[in-house]
Amino acid sequence: MALPEQDAATVADYPEVEDNSNEKKRQLKNKIFKGIFFGAVLFSLLMLLILLVRIFTQGIGFLNWEFMTSFASRNADEAGIQAAIVGTFWMMVVTAPVAFVLGVGTAVYLEEYAPTNKFTALIQMNISNLAGVPSIVFGLLGLTIFVRELSMGRSVLAGGLTMALLILPIIVVASQEAIRSVPSEMREASFGMGATKWQTMFRIIFPAALPGILTGNILALSRAIGETAPLIMIGALTYIAFLPDNVFSQFTVMPIQIFNWTSRPQEEFHFIAAAGIIVLLAMLLLMNSIAVWIRNKFQQRF
Template sequence: MKVVGDTTTNVQTNKKTANISGRQLKNKLFKGLFVAATGLSLLVLIVLLVRIFTQGIGHLSWDYLTSFPSRRPEDAGIYSAFIGTIWMMAVTAPVAFVLGVGTAIYLEEYAPKNKFTDLIQMNISNLAGVPSVVFGLLGLTIFVRELSLGRSVLAGGLTMALLILPIIVVASQEAIRSVPAELKEASFAMGATKWQTTYRIVLPAAIPGILTGNILALSRAIGETAPLIMIGALTYVAFLPENIMSQFTVMPIQIFNWTSRPQTEFHDVAAAGIIILLVMLLVMNSIAVWIRNKFQKQL
């Protein structure tokens, strides 16, 4: 009986050892797969950045930043596209922020939990994955034709606001959900109203996530081209917008225009524009991180 018991124990021990070895092997395989995927992504990114910088760094200058586009690559600049981008974002940012955050507050704090709100939530989540060209068609139909805004900064800004609105709503909802329920219950226990609790307790606690989501969404909007091409934004502009009803162009469209030309010199000019666009995106993302850290320290 003792021999049989020892044999059974040895068999069980061998099975456990085999199972542990199998799990360790799977862990190493998946770890290697993930490291390889990360390395491949970084390699592609590094190759792309090196290619862009080697092509465009020689064209970066003050004259390039302050000159209008030209049919001669040595005289071409990105001034009108740079200013047009700022004009468009000045329209997109406040519209998207107010509508997106307001929608998130209503859905999370005020809307009844029923099938209708579930349907709205599902549609908002689905809209976040819709191709950007669809929003361009929507902007063309509503803003350009129905509201007769034409190829204006206002039409472009509103179209881009529609594009990033679902992203802002989803990000703001997640930030609001992350606020501990105990904070709200304590506020209600002190006699605060629903709006006072939302304004003084929920929003201050959720503002880091809300602002981070908004700025990251704006970072997407600043690099989009398809919706603006659909509404008829100009590809060659040798003037600056005077107001929100002026015609305009933006940096992605100007870069697209240069890359579509057969002359290789224009491709180098486009690479310089990509560098400036990347710098703008990095600045916006850095601001998002700084705002998040600042508010998290205050909390």
């Protein structure tokens, strides 16, 4: 009768068999999810490649010096993007410093100086929620406050301040995360050497967090330079035959000009819009490259 008892032995009597079985299942799951993730990345890159090929094949023939130095026109052969390029530059001149100062200042206060209470938690929650608000809502806010209440009109200043409000929550959240990532030992060492809180913040924490802060600003400005809905709400023009020369001038920007060309039925304007997209991509890459270089420089230094 001993033989049946030996035959009745289960897998539990051999733990190495159970371990091998679980290991094979984990490896199979790992391969499946790896294939899914790789397929998602490959699909995204394929769509991006198709989009870039289509844009460049349609627009590269219209991209020339005359296109870069001409104003918008009803005639496709004479249309250019000069006013939109200059208007975009002027808007970034207003948006970048305002958003950086207010966003980083808010993050520093909330992380280093604000008391821990319900009011601070409410502010933090609202800032996080504002990062997901549709851009057209900020356009309505800019129309009400800057264009009408403060009588700025359809000016570069009104557009720049509106876009600064749009990207402000993104900069605040990114800057807070960068400040939190600084090791607490650096703060304690600074305080141990007799430094004040402001000296610690200005000389230790802020330089160490600056690469992360600049990364957040890069992403935020990249969003601002490609937005159209808020600027349409405040009345940015689609046709301008002059260059803005100060922050109180009327203006247009590249996304609005491209949107105007794509809405026209003539196929030639669609090709011109593709050329405008190439210029916009080049401007984004140039701006991001400069910002990444500055970020890496500070990262190596501190």
